[in-house]
Amino acid sequence: MSARSNTRLVYSTNTGGACPGCGWPRGNCQCSGRRVADDPVPARIVAKLRVEKKGRGGKTVTVVYGLPRNAAFLKSLCGELKRACGTGGAVVDDGDGVEVQGELRDRVRDVLSKKGYLVKG
DSSP, X not given: OOSGGGOOOOOOOOXXXXXXXXXXXXXXXXXXXXXXXXXXXXXXXXXXXXXXXXXXXXXXXXXXXXXXXXXXXXXXHHHHHHHHHXXXXXXXXXXXEEEEESSOHHHHHHHHHHTTOEEEO
C-alpha cells in the first residue's frame, strides 16, 4: 500500500472562484448589499441621528441614517453638513447615511431641520 492511496483532502480554499466586485466567494457574493442604488429622493425625508464611539479608537462621530439610497443626494448632503459643522465626514459604505466627525448632533439637527427634513434622535 502506497502513501498516496491513503491520503484524502481535509481542507480546500477552492470555492469555485471569487466575485470580481467584492472578493467574496461567488456563492456568498456581497455586492448587491453594498451598492448605493439611485433610488428617487422622496418629498418627505425622515433623518435619524445617533452618536457612535465604539470601534473608532475613542473618536466620536455623528451618524445620520435612514436616508434615501441615492449616491448624488448623499454626496451633496455630506458636503453641506461638513461645511455647516466645519469638520470632516463621509458617506457610509453601505450607502445608508452620512458620518460627521465629532459630537455635533445639535448642529446637524439644525441644518437638516432648515432643509425641511423630519429629524429623529
